Amino acid sequence: MPDISLIVALALMVIKVFIVTTILFVLPLPLTYVERKVAGHIQVRLGPWRVGPHGLLQPFADMIKLILKEDIVPDKADKFLFKLAPLMAMLPAFVVYAAIPFGDKWTIPFIDREVTLYIADMNVGILYVLAISGLGIYGLIFGGWSSNSKYALIGGLRSSAQMISYEIAVSFSAIGVVLLSRSLSLLEIVKSQGGNLLHWNFFYLPVGPVWFAIFLIGSLAEINRVPFDLPEDEGTLGAGFHTEYSGMRFAFFMLAEYLALVTVSVMSVVLFFGGWNAPFNVPFVPPILWFLGKVILFIYFFMWVRFTLPRYRYDQLMTIGWKILIPVSLVNLIITGLMKI
Amino acid sequence: MSGKERLNIFELIKKVVFTDFVKGLSITLGYNVRGSMTLKYPDQEKWIPYKRFRGLHTLNRDENGRELCVACELCSKACPTQCITVIPMEDDTGRGISDRVAKVWKVDLVRCLFCGYCEDACPTRAVRLGRDYELACSDSSCNLKQREELLVPQSVPESFEGGVVAASTFEASPAGLRVKADLTKTKKRPW
Numbered sequence: 215m216p217d218i219s220l221i222v223a224l225a226l227m228v229i230k231v232f233i234v235t236t237i238l239f240v241l242p243l244p245l246t247y248v249e250r251k252v253a254g255h256i257q258v259r260l261g262p263w264r265v266g267p268h269g270l271l272q273p274f275a276d277m278i279k280l281i282l283k284e285d286i287v288p289d290k291a292d293k294f295l296f297k298l299a300p301l302m303a304m305l306p307a308f309v310v311y312a313a314i315p316f317g318d319k320w321t322i323p324f325i326d327r328e329v330t331l332y333i334a335d336m337n338v339g340i341l342y343v344l345a346i347s348g349l350g351i352y353g354l355i356f357g358g359w360s361s362n363s364k365y366a367l368i369g370g371l372r373s374s375a376q377m378i379s380y381e382i383a384v385s386f387s388a389i390g391v392v393l394l395s396r397s398l399s400l401l402e403i404v405k406s407q408g409g410n411l412l413h414w415n416f417f418y419l420p421v422g423p424v425w426f427a428i429f430l431i432g433s434l435a436e437i438n439r440v441p442f443d444l445p446e447d448e449g450t451l452g453a454g455f456h457t458e459y460s461g462m463r464f465a466f467f468m469l470a471e472y473l474a475l476v477t478v479s480v481m482s483v484v485l486f487f488g489g490w491n492a493p494f495n496v497p498f499v500p501p502i503l504w505f506l507g508k509v510i511l512f513i514y515f516f517m518w519v520r521f522t523l524p525r526y527r528y529d530q531l532m533t534i535g536w537k538i539l540i541p542v543s544l545v546n547l548i549i550t551g552l553m554k555i
Numbered sequence: 556m557s558g559k560e561r562l563n564i565f566e567l568i569k570k571v572v573f574t575d576f577v578k579g580l581s582i583t584l585g586y587n588v589r590g591s592m593t594l595k596y597p598d599q600e601k602w603i604p605y606k607r608f609r610g611l612h613t614l615n616r617d618e619n620g621r622e623l624c625v626a627c628e629l630c631s632k633a634c635p636t637q638c639i640t641v642i643p644m645e646d647d648t649g650r651g652i653s654d655r656v657a658k659v660w661k662v663d664l665v666r667c668l669f670c671g672y673c674e675d676a677c678p679t680r681a682v683r684l685g686r687d688y689e690l691a692c693s694d695s696s697c698n699l700k701q702r703e704e705l706l707v708p709q710s711v712p713e714s715f716e717g718g719v720v721a722a723s724t725f726e727a728s729p730a731g732l733r734v735k736a737d738l739t740k741t742k743k744r745p746w
């Protein structure tokens with residue numbers, strides 16, 4: 215006879231995983247809409263407008279289009295890898311969320327049971343997130359390699375080179391955060407930023423903002439977003455690694471990309487902006503709303519950047535990664551270490 | 556020398572605090588909040604051009620309803636693309652202002668480049684370029700405009716000042732698509 219509390223805990227875990235996965239699956243729909251609206255308004259246009267009121271049904275129209283599209287596998291492609299690549303890109307994007315804390319504890323009304331608003335509190339959460347989100351690159355490389363197309367291949371190569379260069383800087387900024395919060399667990403990192411605004415890692419002057427800048431630039435490069443979206447540089451590469459993909463397989467890549475965007479926003483909030491902690495004492499606002507609000511601001515920020523900055527050249531990308539970000543993070547690491555003695 | 560060095564330090568500081576990025580971002584933020592300049596054409600708004608606009612040709616009549624065109628063929632001679640065909644005939648029933656009127660007056664809109672030379676050449680100001688601009692159709696039937704069609708007054712009256720955005724309705728019928736502008740409900744364009 216197994217312990218009843220074990221079963222309940224297990225059931226809770228399954229429910230939480232289910233909820234998070236569902237949300238993540240649906241999330242790209244509003245995100246594509248918002249991205250196009252933001253693009254439209256920044257370019258003084260309207261964005262989607264005709265499908266439904268204010269174009270609200272546009273994502274569904276897109277979804278139908280993507281599902282109905284012919285699924286093309288090029289004749290000379292490596293069929294197995296070609297089919298595997300979208301999954302390889304998509305899975306890590308989901309798996310990352312196992313470690314991300316959305317909030318602390320929450321008591322379900324009526325049955326008086328405490329649930330934790332995270333799936334797992336890993337003691338090395340920050341390493342887990344970095345490692346798993348790094349795995350997503352395999353999807354891009356496999357996709358580029360297996361399509362047997364020069365553009366896709368170059369796109370895949372670029373993305374791997376970019377990943378290697380910037381992963382270092384991002385990891386350094388993670389070390390910085392670990393130094394500031396004295397823990398590798400994301401939960402502890404958030405808790406260490408409790409209190410008010412000034413306890414956030416970002417406001418740990420003078421090193422906080424520098425770590426944040428390094429993290430921001432590095433992760434922008436890692437998730438292949440403008441201004442570092444060289445793997446899918448339309449001007450020179452067609453569409454980069456997903457040139458040969460169509461229909462749902464392409465949609466999986468898009469899904470992975472949007473989830474990566476959300477992951478980076480969430481990580482910025484968790485590592486530097488106090489997670490679910492309120493910036494100052496405001497009664498009646500549940501912590502999860504603070505968390506969501508900050509994440510939404512970040513997502514907007516990334517879209518805003520996307521439609522403002524032009525794309526960097528490839529050599530500039532490498533220069534920024536190796537010659538600026540890594541030396542700066544080394545220096546910053548020393549300063550942080552000295553400050554924390 | 557020292558001036559140059561100071562400049563470099565200046566540039567460095569600028570780079571460190573991302574002034575260029577901040578500038579760019581604030582510009583795009585301004586655009587983001589200022590609202591769009593897209594006209595909700597065709598089903599809500601329609602642009603009514605200024606009088607000087609050069610759209611579809613119109614053939615005019617004088618105040619007694621007689622055709623102003625005297626079939627002198629000057630317009631077809633002046634036209635750089637030779638898209639106007641005028642065939643004159645004699646008529647003393649008072650259809651035109653003289654006893655020479657056009658039997659055929661047609662313009663091939665596919666070739667017309669809306670330069671307005673025809674209206675400059677016309678001695679009687681019979682041909683004018685009007686303000687109708689929705690000239691597309693799904694077959695080639697609307698490319699050739701005949702005299703009879705051009706003699707019908709255009710949708711925007713000559714007296715209307717123009718240069719405004721009018722409220723409009725979109726009508727789709729088997730006879731074709733039509734965007735009807737309500738000239739009483741107008742506003743200046745938002746940009």
Ligand code: SF4
Binds near residue numbers: 634668669672673
């Ligand atoms: S507008 Fe120019 S091109 Fe067109 S009919 Fe008149 S003269 Fe010819």
Ligand code: SF4
Binds near residue numbers: 626628676680
């Ligand atoms: S429209 Fe004017 S220029 Fe052309 S034939 Fe008639 S009168 Fe002459």
